[in-house]
Amino acid sequence: MADLKNFVALEIEKLNVNDIIEMVASPNCGAISTFIGTTRDNFEEKKVVQLVYEAYEPMAIKELQAVCNKVRSQWNVEKIAIYHRLGEVSIMEASVVIAISSVHRQESLQAVQFTIDAIKSSVPIWKKEVYEEDEPQWKANKECFWTANDTKIAAGKTIKSNEESSTNEINYANVVVDDIEIDLDNVYETVEVKSENVNNDDQDDQDEDSGNEEFLINPDQIQIKADDQELNRRIESFIARKREQVNLINIQEFCCLSNQIQDDDNDDNTHVCARVNATFIRHKDVNHVKVHRVYNQWSQQNMEFNAPFKSLKNESNTYPSALEERLSVSEKILGINKPVPRDVYKRIKNIEDRLLFLESISPEYKDLWSIDDCDSVKSFDTCNEKTNSSENSKPTRKRTYSSTDPDSKLDEFDYRHAKIAK
Amino acid sequence: MWMEMSENTTGKSARVKILFFAKARELSGFKESEIVVPVLISFIELKDQVIEIFNLETIRDIVILAVNEEFVEPDAFLKLTEKDEIAVIPPLSGGTSFS
Helix, strand or coil: CCCEEEEEEEECCCCCCCHHHHEEECCCEEEEEEEEEEEEEECCCCEEEEEEECHHHHHHHHHHHHHHHHHHHHHEEEEEEEEEECCEECCCCCCEEEEEEECCCCHHHHHHHHHHCCCHHHHHEEEEEECCCCEECCCCCCCCCHCCCHHHHHHHHHHHHHHHHHCCCHHHHHHHCCCCCCCHHHHHHHEEEECCCCCCCCCCCCCHHHHEEEEEEHHHHHCCCCCCHHHHHHHHHHHHHHHHHHHHHHHHHCCCCCCHHCCCCCCCCCCECCCCCCCCCCCCCCCCEEEEECCCCHHHHHHHHHHHHHHHHHCCCCCCCCHHHHHHHHHHCCCCCCCCCCCCCHHHHHHHHHHHHHHHHCCHHHCCCCCHHHHHHHHHCCCCHHCCCCHHHHHHHCCCCCHHHHHHHHHHHHHHHHHHHH | CCCCCCCCCCCCEEEEEEEEEEHHHHCCCCEEEEEEECCCCEEHHHHHHHHHCCCCCCHHCCCEEEEEEEEEECCCCEEECCCCCCEEEEECCCCCCCC
């Protein structure tokens, strides 16, 4: 305790990291932890050409000493060195160097982290960034203790009454910084966890009477200092962000096939349901009707070996070439005139109809002819080439034949034979 | 140099040194100056006067004051003497720009 083991300084000259580390070396220490803050050449995509540091020097030294004391009150560390640059600092040079030695690494590592945060929060040093194109700008640390909590500072003592109005649904959102002490040593001790019924009254004995408990919590355990509203907002946006990530993963994992049926907007993955692999189809003209199409991978139609049929559904001319060939050859043989319908089923139906028609007029099936049909066959013969035009072909199809017809003929035949046999 | 304050105060006034840093220095045009303020004054009153005199309206909400190298609490009530030194402190930006 006799000799001071804190080395704090503000330097115009370039910092020598090695020298600073040597300062804190100690024979009884097993660890030296360091932090070196370096200047970088960009800020929000703006090119930084120069950095200038300025300090309220006597106060900065005092505050740096205070930081050292604060570190020593929390961790068992041996020596502390904090060096900060002032004036112009070139890009990539060290603007701050912290070196702390301790017997075991845990202490110095934690202490270094705490030290840089404390410097940014309470040591009166300012940085100006000079940009290539924009106006130079004085920066502000988000750790800066009064701007980070400016709502509290501005409200001063009236904070307590405001807390009452905010709902305290989540317990850990109730960690509030109450009556911020400017003295760094006291900053952390004044953080209080308050029970749900925050009393408006400042008097301590009143607080106790109304059953409120206030207790100090370990500064190590405080990670966030913000009011209820801000904490709730952060929690909510955290949940929202996580939900978004999960949704995205679900879409990537389960909706890999959705793109196949989204003809219009292939890159729009947001309107699909991960669970059933359904796709929300936006209709251009009828916006008020929501249509969901479920793409069932396991249905017969969608299995791989049935793939050609999928394309047949689209009334396009792009049949598989083999099928196209068979159809057109059949049509040619049967004497069906072009043009043929685009829909493949209509086309096949036409072929069937034509076959039935040809059967119905064929001499082999003469017994099946009705008298009427015979008449129409004559008319068919006269306009043979116009079979496909509906007016002439329709009368020839007056009668249809079912499979019972041949049976009844056979029965009739048997009946006659039986008669003859007798 | 020093500037005359309005005479709406009771009791004595003191002439104190005032320092400006960073943005505050650029706006006021001074690195160092003097003002006459009531000996007994609240932080809010002192800040109001400083901001008015030295044209710091644009950074009113983000600056705080230090007296004799100590940050002043927003609800503090000050007792100043001629030897005191006030500093106008814009938001700090020491350390590095890591986030």
